[in-house]
Amino acid sequence: MPSPADGLITTDLDVALDRLRHGGLVAIPTETVYGLAADAEQPDAVGRIFEVKGRPRDHPLIVHVAGLDAIDGWTSSVPEAARTLGRTCWPGPLTMLLPRGERATDAVTGGRPTVGLRAPAHPLTHELLERFGGGLAAPSANRFGKVSPTSAEHVLHDLAEFLVPGRDAILDGGPSLVGVESTIVDLTVEPPQVLRAGAIDADEIGRLLATAVAEATGPSRASGMLEAHYEPDCLVVLADSVEAAERRVDAARADGLAADLLDRTDDVVLAAQLLYADLRDADRRGLAELVVVLPPATGIGVAIRDRLTKAAAGGARRRPSRDG
């Protein structure tokens, strides 16, 4: 019997290119998470991204390009800061918000005056972008509000029922190595502001630009900054220490709940890489509660804490508090 993977998962760049040129959707591997890509200059194809994701239309999409040489037309001006960051961080996990150019349509920017640009480092997707030539609009390839995908299997699990074999594809490039979404820095404001934490932290950007950089505060303009996001079905509970986590797991089990502890604080790089697979695993195992020990808020630990806080916010909202 054919599995749903037949006709969707591929490692063939020619197939991916053909689908994109014909207005299809292709899930692309990146070093951060898998993206759901369409030709950014085909409005119908971009429109289907929102349908497949179940995402509100006014949420802007990042345009993925091969590199600094490919941003002509996507932005109306390239400030020196963008050249500096592009030279040092691209291809890599950094998205820059810049004034939009004529190629960036309202469908992509959600009608905003800015466009988010990123050159991903995954070799397969880098080659795809070089051969494609244009820009690929791509959000993370998960249903809106849910856990991001870091493998082709995750994408298949989430989106198989919405993708059409022969029209769309999932390009399999193995597991994502960074594991959390790109850092987003807004270069249209003074000083530059980090809107979403990622592998490249605000200190590093500040060092590269030799200027102060503001961290995200107050209501952000990025949808990934919604309070609840990255939500698994199980309740995510945050703990500041292993001891606190163990107490919480014991209490949950005493209540008859399937609960477990996740502690990857000894290796934050691995913790980021496996974060979304760990959250998905908790659901696959049917856990009611996953108690996670938070890493220190430095480097990529800031991004891990950000995603976990949002994963936990959803559960806290959905369920009556067990703590009274």
Ligand code: TXA
């Ligand atoms: O690592 C990543 O950035 C991944 C991979 C696929 O590149 N993409 C990703 O896309 O995380 P998405 O759509 O899940 O998250 C992008 C975030 C959203 O919160 C969106 O609102 C924000 O970036 N964004 C994009 N363009 C923007 C703009 N012009 N102004 C403000 N926020 C923007």
Ligand code: MG
């Ligand atoms: Mg996302």
